[in-house]
Amino acid sequence: MPRTLWLLIIGMAVNVTGSSFLWPLNTIYIHDHLGKSLSVAGLVLMLNSAASVAGNLIGGSLYDKIGGYRSILLGIVITVMALLGLTFWHGWPAYVVFLTFVGFGSGIVFPSMFAMAGSVWKEGGRKAFNAIYVAQNAGVAIGAALGGLVASYSFQLIFLANTVMYIVFLLIAVFGYRGINTVSGQQTSIIQENGRVKNHTKLYALLILCAGYLLCWVGYVQWQSTIAAYTQELNISLKQYSLMWTINGALIVLGQPFISALVKWFKTLKVQMIAGMVIFIVSFAVAAGAEQFSAFITAMVILTIGEMLIWPAVPTIANQLAPKGREGFYQGIVNSTATGGRMIGPLLGGILVDLYGISMLFAVLMVLYVFAIMTTLVYDRKLKESKKFAHAS
Secondary structure (H helix, E strand, O other): OOHHHHHHHHHHHHHHHHHOOOHHHHHHHHHHHOOOOHHHHHHHHHHHHHHHHHHHHHHHHHHHHHOHHHHHHHHHHHHHHHHHHHHHOOOOOHHHHHHHHHHHHHHHHHHHHHHHHHHHOHHHOHHHHHHHHHHHHHHHHHHHHHHHHHHOOOHHHHHHHHHHHHHHHHHHHHHHOOOOOOOOOOOOOOOOOOOOHHHHHHHHHHHHHHHHHHHHHHHHHHHHOHHHHHHHHOOOOHHHHHHHHHHHHHHHHHOHHHHHHHHOOOOOHHHHHHHHHHHHHHHHHHHHOOOOHHHHHHHHHHHHHHHHHHOOHHHHHHHHHOOOOOHHHHHHHHHHHHHHHHHHHHHHHHHHHHHHOHHHHHHHHHHHHHHHHHHHHHOOHHHHHHHHHHHHO
């Protein structure tokens, strides 16, 4: 791998380690420490994710216009300022305000990180995006493990640790990313594509794919929100809950040889994604009957295998579909879709649990994954038709 990709990997790991001190515990903090209902907690996380969606789309466009270096610095500075505020003022409603700005700032960063990874190692294909994905989950493993431990002593230290890690990320970006040239100078807008069927078809294909991707995230994020609160009702400790995320991240890092061998069995990224979604359904079926910590660990391990197949595949497909000069925009769509799922998921889950109970939530989620499989099956149908038409003409 190129040296520049290693710098991106290290930066992503530091970034996510910091954020992983807080995000697995957000719902628990709002519900247990601030005394709000699960529905209110879901609304707060929805605001955070809505701001992140805006940041994703703006960050993706900024990447295409001013390059990844300046886009990433802008996002980091906004996030650091918000985290400093959160460190000193984390009561209600200041928590909501600062968490929203954290979502916006961090949202600007992610599309540029993925787009830069694709640009500095084009020949790497899926490997470049998988490397960033693994770095994210190394951060999840470290941050979640330390976060649960620190939170058992003081939530104040959680906010401080998050801030310090983001300042370290700022220093890595300032001194490491300056020389990475990612502005192609050949930006193409959707209008400038002059109605060429091929490029419009690619955009529509990405949007259909992302519809299923959003549903995947609606289900996945329940582990960070409603399922997190549910484990507390079953007297599973914060340390044990955080341990599940540590196992998740560690499996993703250590399980790469297993996944590399597994993906060779799949002929296309589409088949790989569908297999991951079926595994997600199995995971939630196990979680639905779980009452002991060991059962939740089993469900988490199954979930992890599914996400290892799905999450790196979507930005890889987006990079393949993106017209030259619009890589940032397409990665912005992917990241905003994931964030949209994280936005809708906690609120939907909170309402379903408050009104109908946890069993209804699991049933609804499994149905959503069936719909996600359907959209993944058909997303490239028009692309294939366009290729046949092109060959025929």
